[in-house]
Amino acid sequence: MPNKRKVAILGATGAVGQRYIQLLQGHPWFEIEVIAASERNAGKKFKDAANWLMTTEIPKEIAEMSVVNTDVTSVEKAGKVDLVFSSLPGGLAGTTEAEFGAQYPVFSKASAHRMDPDVPLIIPEINPDHTELIKVQQKQRGWKGFITTDPNCSTIGLAITLAPLMQFGISQVMVTTMQALSGAGYPGVASLDIVDNVIPFISGEEDKMETEALKILGSLDGTSIKNANFKLSASCNRVNVKDGHLESVFVKLDNEPSLEEVEEAFTNFKGAPQKLKLPSAPVQPIIIRHEENRPQPRYDKDAACGQAVVVGRLRKDPIMTLKYMCLSHNTIRGAAGGGILSAELYVAKGLA
Numbered sequence: 060m061p062n063k064r065k066v067a068i069l070g071a072t073g074a075v076g077q078r079y080i081q082l083l084q085g086h087p088w089f090e091i092e093v094i095a096a097s098e099r100n101a102g103k104k105f106k107d108a109a110n111w112l113m114t115t116e117i118p119k120e121i122a123e124m125s126v127v128n129t130d131v132t133s134v135e136k137a138g139k140v141d142l143v144f145s146s147l148p149g150g151l152a153g154t155t156e157a158e159f160g161a162q163y164p165v166f167s168k169a170s171a172h173r174m175d176p177d178v179p180l181i182i183p184e185i186n187p188d189h190t191e192l193i194k195v196q197q198k199q200r201g202w203k204g205f206i207t208t209d210p211n212c213s214t215i216g217l218a219i220t221l222a223p224l225m226q227f228g229i230s231q232v233m234v235t236t237m238q239a240l241s242g243a244g245y246p247g248v249a250s251l252d253i254v255d256n257v258i259p260f261i262s263g264e265e266d267k268m269e270t271e272a273l274k275i276l277g278s279l280d281g282t283s284i285k286n287a288n289f290k291l292s293a294s295c296n297r298v299n300v301k302d303g304h305l306e307s308v309f310v311k312l313d314n315e316p317s318l319e320e321v322e323e324a325f326t327n328f329k330g331a332p333q334k335l336k337l338p339s340a341p342v343q344p345i346i347i348r349h350e351e352n353r354p355q356p357r358y359d360k361d362a363a364c365g366q367a368v369v370v371g372r373l374r375k376d377p378i379m380t381l382k383y384m385c386l387s388h389n390t391i392r393g394a395a396g397g398g399i400l401s402a403e404l405y406v407a408k409g410l411a
């Protein structure tokens with residue numbers, strides 16, 4: 060078991076930052092040393108800076124901890140850290156994460172660096188070998204540390220279900236999302252915009268889904284990623300649900316597997332986190348529900364402590380080959396839980 064790493068959380072007061080704080084309680088490999096947020100909250104105790112949104116209590120020591128400004132000097136003054144979890148807004152993450160990445164391993168939930176050719180975009184079950192890109196990054200940028208990223212929250216659920224279908228030859232994917240409110244952060248979407256409503260637009264989301272999945276399912280070709288070779292079309296909607304992104308997926312395959320073969324591929328899908336027995340790994344990354352009306356966000360988002368993707372309504376499609384619904388918890392598997400699993404992978408591989 061590795062020595063406990065001391066971590067800083069950037070964006071600690073936000074929807075994802077709070078989830079990091081909750082999930083890192085009692086973590087065997089990581090302990091929180093520094094929490095950072097905006098200048099507005101720097102100097103305040105965490106309990107006065109954050110509107111705590113989790114259903115568990117604020118951990119006592121975190122409640123009393125002072126929030127610091129989000130820059131390397133302020134974080135270093137507050138404590139000695141080994142690695143950094145970033146849940147900063149996308150616009151800010153570009154330069155700030157680069158400042159930290161020059162010295163520290165940075166595990167980012169923001170979009171800013173996801174598509175940089177020398178930055179890994181990791182789902183540990185799918186592409187653990189892409190972590191090798193950090194060596195290219197460190198060489199090119201002259202950094203001691205690195206930036207590694209996790210996908211957008213709606214991409215994670217989709218990509219995990221596409222990975223076991225790659226063996227049947229994916230040629231086209233169409234996906235329509237029904238995304239939870241916590242995906243927009245806090246305070247997020249105004250209540251008067253979303254009560255009694257569905258908003259058929261999430262800025263930038265469709266573009267992220269259409270590009271990120273191809274990088275994740277692509278292959279490491281020496282020093283760069285060769286994208287997966289299929290077409291993906293996404294249509295994204297915000298719905299009046301607190302947590303859990305539900306997605307309606309249509310896939311065209313080159314082969315015609317039976318539904319039993321597809322279900323077996325989903326059920327047997329496992330990767331490095333399961334082999335390495337990483338502390339946050341779900342035993343089974345994909346859980347199948349057979350009821351005609353599942354998965355549902357309210358009942359299924361917490362499957363395997365929110366780290367599994369729940370698939371249901373698997374059926375043949377008369378235009379494409381297959382269709383199914385998938386659901387994943389956007390602030391756990393889609394955010395902090397996924398970020399922690401990635402960090403566990405890097406530690407287990409001796410890279411962080």
Ligand code: NAP
Binds near residue numbers: 146151210
């Ligand atoms: P959020 O609730 O709005 O939280 C944003 C965090 O960033 C807060 O801690 C905030 O601190 C901090 N921040 C804002 N402006 C800052 C500044 N100028 N300097 C330093 N810190 C600043 O957002 P979120 O939902 O947690 O999302 C965080 C990131 O994760 C985003 O990039 C988002 O796209 C990504 N993400 C979110 C989800 C999700 O389900 N929510 C899933 C995957 C990825 P203050 O409280 O001090 O303002």
